[in-house]
Amino acid sequence: MPTVVFHKNGATHQGEVKENTNLVVRAGIRQFPFPHLRYECGMGKCSKCACRVMSGAQHLPEPNWKEKKQLGERLAQGYRLACQLWIEHDIELAQDDLEQAA
Template identity: 40%
Template sequence: MIHITFITNDSKTVQAPENSNLLRVSLREKGGIPFKCGGGICGTCKCRIESGLEHTDAVKPKERRHLNEDDLAAGYRMACQTFVNGDISVSW
């Protein structure tokens, strides 16, 4: 199991299986990441991986529609498109 800390939500920490979708974990565990579509179309679930960025999967083409290279370098991802394979901390 991995640990995901939702910094913006009073640093709430939850456990999830490896290769979990970040937005789905947030919904299931009441992590609080904002969302509207859940499919990479609206950009609402933009969040910043504050620690553990190396534990996320590759950036998807849908994310590149909403995030530029500076955003990606700063740790921003779209929660609906991000799968987590190790401990992370996330803010939004």
């Protein structure tokens, strides 16, 4: 099972997830530790769930059109939309405390 390490507000949360898990879905049903994940629409329209991928990016698919539209230049800085990712390998993410521009 993939391990997810999630950094937010100076704290580190870690947990295992089943393969093909979406973290926004896990956050929505309050499964630890992902209720700490900031998100809103879950459909790639708002970019509230933008996270910086610190490790494991090589296992992710290429950004889809929603991520390209919402994140623009932030893609090059390692950001991805958590709502658009289905986790199949270990990953480490950080969600900055600042609100992301939509």
